[in-house]
Amino acid sequence: MKKNKKQCFGVIIGTRAYFNSELARDVRKQLLKTLEDEGYDYVILPEDATPTGSSSIETREDGLKCAELFRQHRDEIDGIIVSLPNFGFEIGIINAISVADLRVPILVQACDDQNDKVTLDERRDAFCGKISVCNNLYQYGIPFTDTTLHTYSIYDPLLAKDINKFAAVCRVVNGLKHARIGQIGTRPLGFNTCRASEKLLQASGITVVPADLSEIIFAAEKIQDDDLALKAHLERVDGYAKIPEAYRDKVMKQAKFGVAVEQWVEANQVDAVALQCWDSLELNYGCAPCITMSMLSDKNNPAACETDIAGAVSMLALTLASKEPAALADWNNNFAEDRNKCVCTHCGNFPKKFVGNDDLKLGPLGVLGRTLGKVKTFGAVYAKVSEGPFTYFRISTDDPKGCIKAYLGEGKMTNDPYGMDGCIVVTEVPELQKLMKYVCKNGFEHHVALCRGDLAEILQESIDTYLGWNLYVHE
Numbered sequence: 001m002k003k004n005k006k007q008c009f010g011v012i013i014g015t016r017a018y019f020n021s022e023l024a025r026d027v028r029k030q031l032l033k034t035l036e037d038e039g040y041d042y043v044i045l046p047e048d049a050t051p052t053g054s055s056s057i058e059t060r061e062d063g064l065k066c067a068e069l070f071r072q073h074r075d076e077i078d079g080i081i082v083s084l085p086n087f088g089f090e091i092g093i094i095n096a097i098s099v100a101d102l103r104v105p106i107l108v109q110a111c112d113d114q115n116d117k118v119t120l121d122e123r124r125d126a127f128c129g130k131i132s133v134c135n136n137l138y139q140y141g142i143p144f145t146d147t148t149l150h151t152y153s154i155y156d157p158l159l160a161k162d163i164n165k166f167a168a169v170c171r172v173v174n175g176l177k178h179a180r181i182g183q184i185g186t187r188p189l190g191f192n193t194c195r196a197s198e199k200l201l202q203a204s205g206i207t208v209v210p211a212d213l214s215e216i217i218f219a220a221e222k223i224q225d226d227d228l229a230l231k232a233h234l235e236r237v238d239g240y241a242k243i244p245e246a247y248r249d250k251v252m253k254q255a256k257f258g259v260a261v262e263q264w265v266e267a268n269q270v271d272a273v274a275l276q277c278w279d280s281l282e283l284n285y286g287c288a289p290c291i292t293m294s295m296l297s298d299k300n301n302p303a304a305c306e307t308d309i310a311g312a313v314s315m316l317a318l319t320l321a322s323k324e325p326a327a328l329a330d331w332n333n334n335f336a337e338d339r340n341k342c343v344c345t346h347c348g349n350f351p352k353k354f355v356g357n358d359d360l361k362l363g364p365l366g367v368l369g370r371t372l373g374k375v376k377t378f379g380a381v382y383a384k385v386s387e388g389p390f391t392y393f394r395i396s397t398d399d400p401k402g403c404i405k406a407y408l409g410e411g412k413m414t415n416d417p418y419g420m421d422g423c424i425v426v427t428e429v430p431e432l433q434k435l436m437k438y439v440c441k442n443g444f445e446h447h448v449a450l451c452r453g454d455l456a457e458i459l460q461e462s463i464d465t466y467l468g469w470n471l472y473v474h475e
Helices: 021-037 060-072 090-100 126-139 158-177 198-203 213-222 228-240 245-267 280-284 290-298 309-322 367-372 432-441 456-467
Strands: 008-014 041-043 079-084 106-110 180-184 207-211 272-275 326-335 338-346 361-364 378-384 388-398 403-414 423-428 447-452 470-473
Touching: 008 021, 008 060, 008 090, 021 041, 021 079, 021 158, 060 090, 079 090, 079 126, 079 158, 090 126, 106 126, 106 158, 158 309, 158 456, 180 245, 180 309, 198 207, 198 309, 198 388, 198 403, 207 213, 213 245, 213 280, 228 245, 228 290, 245 272, 245 290, 245 361, 245 378, 272 290, 272 309, 280 367, 290 378, 309 326, 309 388, 309 447, 309 456, 326 423, 338 432, 388 456, 403 432, 403 456, 456 470
Parallel strands: 008 041, 008 079, 079 106, 180 207, 180 272, 378 423, 403 470
Antiparallel strands: 326 338, 326 447, 338 423, 361 378, 388 403, 388 447, 403 423
């Protein structure tokens, strides 16, 4: 993930010489203003670069000029926006895109005609021209994204909404195509469900970066009590969750592990991490890693437990789409006899921003604490998630079919009370029983990634149009 960087779009204004050039000039001005207002950078030809002016392109020669400019900014451009003030000449547009060969998402937008302005001096015909441009993209095998409406005014608020949605698609597609997923530790023996194929992930550009858990444990044990990074981390923990007095002396050991993990994540430039949390760390080092994972996810570095690599990818996709933290949870408990509700839980690794309130408390793991003891299992987060809309998403590497598959949907998180330790979120999903049948019949894992907000359209467009994974959208 490119952090702290403005997203940048290559901009193409299409035209034909016999249309009024003032129409293209007006569209250029307003489109660039909208991009600036929404916080984006752009790359576009100078207004006088082509015979038609307004940065607009028509001929193959115009397209080659645009392609050369885009190639010079290849490392900056996250997506391409094609705007049609009028019919546009597809030859210039398709040459610009195909010769530049950036292989980034493309948005095609076209402008409305007005019924009282259809003279030769005023008409646009962009309604028809957009079909021709899209036809060319299809012929060349170049995937693209459409706007909400076939055409609309360049001054319509829909423009900003479509650009922002497109920007999210670009983040998901580009982020996943170059993602590095850290794997700290091996998969726990009792979790066959967390198996994943590195080779199938690599085919989509996702690289797994492994480390033995012992490397992190040894790094943690070397950290001195007066280490400056440790002191800063301890302050963050203290402000992140309540620490019961009975466990305050256990924070130092857990914090050293947290610093070691964060330093490994930074050194290896991983975008998300899957961590062996059960139960080698508790036995061989003496703490639970949940607060470490929670705080990493809260900084938009998703952290999945039980070495669930595919789960970490699922979390990353949601974080890329929303720029907000995602959580990994079990589809865990029915909610009495309400068949559209499910209690999603984990021992205690939900990020604070996902929880949606400040009522986080640290303590020992519940299940493992009974067998290994509370002292060795301190580090879990206890929290009850606040209500709001959410999106759920899960990928899985299907080795028998040689593909990546996924499911996706939206629901709401409720304020229903539920008396269980750890991180708890009561979810309501329409036709939940139908979804569970799909999950079971198609061999998906018990883990699911969750994120606040309605993100299904963004992920569906990213996967169906650009990533090519097998996707089920639950409705």
